Every structure is written in structure tokens, then in C-alpha cells.
Amino acid sequence: MKNERPIVEALQKFVASEPQSLHVPGHKHGVLSALPNELKTALTYDVTELSGLDDFHHPEEAIASAELLLTKTYGADRSFFLVNGSTVGNLAMIYATCQRGDIIIVQRNAHKSVFHGIELVGAKPVYVTPQWDLQSGTAGSVSTEVLKEALQRYPNAKAVILTYPTYYGIVSQQLAQQIALCHEKHIPVLVDEAHGAHLIASKAFPVSALNLGADVVVQSAHKTLPAMTMASFLHIKSSLIQPEKINGYLRMLQSSSPSYLLLASLDDARHYVSTYLESDSMYLMDKRQQLVESLRSLPGLVVVEVDDPLKLLLRAPGYTGFQLKDAFENNQLYVELADAEQVLIILPLLKHGQSYPFGEMCIRIKDAVAELKKQKGEAVEQMGKQYEMAHITTSEYTFAEIGLMDKEWIPYMRAIGRVAASMLIPYPPGIPLFVPGEKITVAKLSQLEELLAMGAAFQGVHRLQEKLIYVIKH
Numbered sequence: 001m002k003n004e005r006p007i008v009e010a011l012q013k014f015v016a017s018e019p020q021s022l023h024v025p026g027h028k029h030g031v032l033s034a035l036p037n038e039l040k041t042a043l044t045y046d047v048t049e050l051s052g053l054d055d056f057h058h059p060e061e062a063i064a065s066a067e068l069l070l071t072k073t074y075g076a077d078r079s080f081f082l083v084n085g086s087t088v089g090n091l092a093m094i095y096a097t098c099q100r101g102d103i104i105i106v107q108r109n110a111h112k113s114v115f116h117g118i119e120l121v122g123a124k125p126v127y128v129t130p131q132w133d134l135q136s137g138t139a140g141s142v143s144t145e146v147l148k149e150a151l152q153r154y155p156n157a158k159a160v161i162l163t164y165p166t167y168y169g170i171v172s173q174q175l176a177q178q179i180a181l182c183h184e185k186h187i188p189v190l191v192d193e194a195h196g197a198h199l200i201a202s203k204a205f206p207v208s209a210l211n212l213g214a215d216v217v218v219q220s221a222h223k224t225l226p227a228m229t230m231a232s233f234l235h236i237k238s239s240l241i242q243p244e245k246i247n248g249y250l251r252m253l254q255s256s257s258p259s260y261l262l263l264a265s266l267d268d269a270r271h272y273v274s275t276y277l278e279s280d281s282m283y284l285m286d287k288r289q290q291l292v293e294s295l296r297s298l299p300g301l302v303v304v305e306v307d308d309p310l311k312l313l314l315r316a317p318g319y320t321g322f323q324l325k326d327a328f329e330n331n332q333l334y335v336e337l338a339d340a341e342q343v344l345i346i347l348p349l350l351k352h353g354q355s356y357p358f359g360e361m362c363i364r365i366k367d368a369v370a371e372l373k374k375q376k377g378e379a380v381e382q383m384g385k386q387y388e389m390a391h392i393t394t395s396e397y398t399f400a401e402i403g404l405m406d407k408e409w410i411p412y413m414r415a416i417g418r419v420a421a422s423m424l425i426p427y428p429p430g431i432p433l434f435v436p437g438e439k440i441t442v443a444k445l446s447q448l449e450e451l452l453a454m455g456a457a458f459q460g461v462h463r464l465q466e467k468l469i470y471v472i473k474h
């Protein structure tokens, strides 16, 4: 059973039968494609829902078997393959739990797909602000006290959405307790575990939210398992949410022409994780330790370990993470992300005996850091943790209401008392300073000034170079 890859096998059988295409897609098994040969070869497998290849939205054959294997691997009540990233999983879980006007408690530093889901549904978000994580110098998880208070203030909330682990590999040690608190009030917990599809692979990793009691867990298989970009999973294990309800939304939100390359890759990634042994994990952890030691021996480089062993933060004191990233790229090393202080790298989920060019990587990092030393440092004062934010906030309006309102750009110095029309996210810490619909206070503006003075980078819709922000028109 463990060696089965039903979708991969069905595709192989189909291709081996030398089929002629009288159907979509128009590249006709790649014959009409002008792509480079390596890509063209893959198009032989880029077929559609033909006899023997099942139907993604009403699976009964290979896809049904593969999803059943996924369900068993993760110990869920029901699991689904997603062909549009965790993004579509986040949208579906919000649609399945909330309706227009419902309250939803959401971790303030959620991914944009969560905000988009809330906007589409027309729910009213109550934001819970995460704690500052000292290890990584980024926003971590929400404290139990803050969540408890939010649940007391909003007992009618229809769902709680948390992110676990964060992009930087930080997990809450109190998640099980927090989920239990929500369940006492019959509120389902939806977890964006985009960065944690590998967590079930070994005891060396933090425990998956699914095994801590979460009702719905969404994972980007493509982030940490050997899966193609966009390939993702959604798992349900809940007495509060009907799998069919989520399934209904997935049918609406996902393509009616799913990519079989993605489906095969999902099948293969599930197989990879389900056959991952503790001996694989020991091998990986040993290789990782050797890497960490080699990196720590490099002068001018600091290695920070986080909760998820697949992630490492690298810093070059005196230089920004952006400078370090550029130096890396000059040496053909591409990191996951950079912020003012560091770069984030993601290690491969190696199995026993698999090799990865860590030695070459260390040589290139050594060269990159040496190159950096010849430049002038631009490091900014550490930012983010200095500013205190309200633990629980709400918006004056829903996203849908804001969408219908007139907006304008005004100098931020004149914005006190106005309502923000766009998200403004300083990095780090990656926690939105303004969320659309929130009132702009004196305290918020002084935080903005402070962050600007420290040279923070901002994401969101803004024209801060011109000292302008986007607000709702009076």
C-alpha cells in the first residue's frame, strides 16, 4: 500500500498505450509545442480527465485512491489535493465556515490569501496580534492570553484562523491548548500550515496542527515536499465542519481542468512523505548539523536556528539581509527571502543516502561573505519589536464595504482619525501596521514615523516616498 502512487501509475499506463489526442490541451501531447525539449517531454503527461484518469471534482478511480492515501498518511477524516496552492485552501476553509457579516478571529500577520478570503466572504475580522519572536527577530505566534480574551469578547466568532509555522519556521508551543479553548466554545480552528507539509515526516519536526486538534489544515506541499509549485493539500479532522461543505467550495474555486502534472506531483509528494523513515530523519539531521557547524566556522556569518529544522536564518552583522542576498546572488545562491536583518534559507527534506551540494554551498557562502566585507554596511537598527501594538483590533468597515467607498491619497501627517483604505506592512516584523477599515491613531502614526526613520521596508499599497497614504474619503 505504501508504495502506491495511483495517479502516477494511471498516467504511465495511459502514456504507454501510445494514445492519440483528439482532445484538449491543444499542444497534443507536446507535438505542437515549441518549448525547450526538457519541458516538451513533460507535456506528454499533461493530459486531461480522460477515461482511466478519473475526474478531479468527482473522483472515483486513481484520484480517489490517491486522496484516500493522503487522508491516511496525514491521519485526517478527509484530505484533498489542491491545484491552486494553499491560497485556494485558505479561501475554501473561510467560505465553509463564515458568511457575510460573521465575525472571524484572525492572526494579524496572516498571509494575504486569508485576508482575501475574508474580503470575498464579507466576514468581519477581529485581529489578534502575535508576539515578537526573539530567536528570529520576527512576528511569532499569538499568545493564549490574547486568544482567550478575543474569545471572551467575541464568543459568536465563527472561526479562528492561525498561521503555524510562520514563514520563518516559528511555531506556537501552546497550539493544542489554544485549539481546546476554541473547541470549548464550538469554534473551529483553521490553520494555515502552508509551511508545514513535512511536519508529519519525523519527530525531529514540530507537531503538525492536525495532530494538535485543528479542524482544517492547509499545506503547500510544494514549499517543503518534493512537489511542483502550486501543489498543495487540505485536510479536515473535525466534528464542527462537514468535509462536503469544503469540497463544495473547492469545486467552485478550483479549475475544471486540473493539471495532471500537478496531480502526479501531489501523488508523488504524498508518497515521499509517507515513506519517510526515522532513519531518513537522522541522516537529514546529521547532514544539517554538519552544515550548521561549517557555516558557523565562517567568519562574519551568524546562523540562527528556529523551531523548524528545515529553516535557517543567516546574518552578516553590520550588513542588511538585502545586502547579504545580493552577495549570495552574485555567487549563484538563491535564498527564500531577505529582510533588513537576515536571509532565510530552506533545506531539502533529504532521505537516507540522498546527497545535496552542501559543501559547494559553504564555499559559495564563504565567497559571498568575503565579497560583502569589501562593501560598506547599511545595517539598520533592529526594528519591529520596539513598537507595541494593540493585542486585539477590529475594523470600522468590512473589506466589501471599503471596496465600494471612495478613497484618496493624503499626507500621512494629516491622517489622524481617518480610516485606512489599504494594508501597510512593515518588514520586519511583517505584522500589518494598518489594515483596511482601521482608524489611524496618533500612536499608529508615530510608529509609522519611527519605522520610516529606521529604514523599514513596507509592503502594501502605499506612496510613502511621497509621504502619502491611502484612506477612505470623508
Ligand SMILES: Cc1ncc(COP(=O)(O)O)c(C=O)c1O
Pocket: 084, 085, 086, 087, 088, 110, 111, 113, 163, 166, 167, 192, 194, 195, 220, 230, 232
Ligand atoms: C503563510 C502562507 N500561507 C499561504 C501561502 C499561499 O500559499 P500558495 O503559494 O501555496 O498558494 C503562503 C505563500 O507563501 C504563505 O506563506
